Amino acid sequence: MQFQRLRLVGFKSFVDAAEVQIESGLTGVVGPNGCGKSNVLESLRWVMGANSAKAMRGQGMDDVIFAGAAGRPPRSHAEVSLTIDNAQRRAPQPFTDSPILEVSRRIDRGQGSTYRINGKEVRARDVQLLFADASTGANSPALVRQGQISELIAAKPQNRRRILEEAGGVAGLHTRRHEAELRLKAAETNLERLDDIGRELETALNRLKREARQAEKYKKISAEIRALQAALLFVRWNDARLAAESAAAELRAADAHVAETTTAAAAAQTAALAAQEALKPAREEDAVASALLHRASLERDRLDIAEQAARAEVDRLKAEAARIAADAAREDAMAADANRELDRLNHELTRLKAEIAAAPERGPELDKALLAAEDARKAADAEVERLAGTLAAVEARANAETARKRDAEARLSRVTGQHDQARREREALGPLETPELETARQALETAQADLAAAREAVEAAEAKRGEL
CATH class of the missing domain: 1.10.287 (Helix Hairpins)
Incomplete structure (x- = not known):
């Protein structure tokens, strides 16, 4: 994959839209101190997925947005787009079939960043994997900043090994291996959780079996109770019928007595x-x-x-x-x-x-x-x-x-x-x-x-x- 063009809008000192053409061979940016040469490199690292505000020479990520000047008001967002030539189809899936890849990152003040590849919104991890497979990235030693040569000479063996791995093109594999290990660990955690859930379900099943036996026993006892209640109701109905007949007789006698008393x-x-x-x-x-x-x-x-x-x-x-x-x-x-x-x-x-x-x-x-x-x-x-x-x-x-x-x-x-x-x-x-x-x-x-x-x-x- 070959970088073709870098476009900046509202990024640090680039308040107006600016494009940097990256031709085959050697492309240089020449200018006096304070003209924004370092901002071009930082924009390249930022669009490749850099998440450290300190690496961007700021207190927060919103500091990459143009803060205003004497004659210019501040901007509310910043956007950097990088065009990549994918003619050799070396980009990972699902971007292999696209001959041109346009990676963009946009940040709105107080709302965070969004990544897009060919106009489709993607995760920051997808962008980082894309550049890791190309043996580059926001933290790649291939992007040399001021004072980095002396740091590489005095670096530890682990840092030198990382530089050699990127040079050999296996940095993306290590990144994918790390991600696979994270997924494997998450899968193991899920399996442990499934075992716990299985034991809980088994306990619940045993409880439900006991409750089912109790329900069967309850049904039998309820049937017996209903039969006894029916018999008791019949006895009560018969007693009530006899009492009603006796009361009717007493009522007739009482009516006669009432008539006499009324007279x-x-x-x-x-x-x-x-x-x-x-x-x-x-x-x-x-x-x-x-x-x-x-x-x-x-x-x-x-x-x-x-x-x-x-x-x-x-x-x-x-x-x-x-x-x-x-x-x-x-x-x-x-x-x-x-x-x-x-x-x-x-x-x-x-x-x-x-x-x-x-x-x-x-x-x-x-x-x-x-x-x-x-x-x-x-x-x-x-x-x-x-x-x-x-x-x-x-x-x-x-x-x-x-x-x-x-x-x-x-x-x-x-x-x-x-x-x-x-x-x-x-x-x-x-x-x-x-x-x-x-x-x-x-x-x-x-x-x-x-x-x-x-x-x-x-x-x-x-x-x-x-x-x-």
């Missing part, structure tokens, strides 16, 4: 109605007497209250009259004292006038004594007038209290008369219980008792009938 109840109810009709006049008289008695009781209570109030008022007026009499006596005594003092002052005034007439030289002194006596007399007159006014007020109040006492005594006599009249009306009503009323009441109670007994008998018969 007796109707008679008792008729008697009760008749007793109630006979009791109506007595009840009316009783209601009228009760109303009159109640009215008389209320009137008596009202009159008792009025009598108590009148007696209290009479007692209070008597106390007030006694107090007024005491005040009048005290005022009379005070008036008598004032009159005596007035007589004394008049006598003293007469004496002083006689002394003035008898002794003119004592005129000024006697005039002063006369003025003092005159002032005392005026004061005594004022006190007498005040006592007379007070006595008049006391007499007026005594007259008013005497009038109120006469009114209270008149109201007390009127209340007493009303109380006596209510008592006479109550005595005129006569006894509330009469022989006719007592007879009607006893007849009503007897009829009600007969009616209650008849109802109980009917309910008992109905209950017995419901049980049957």
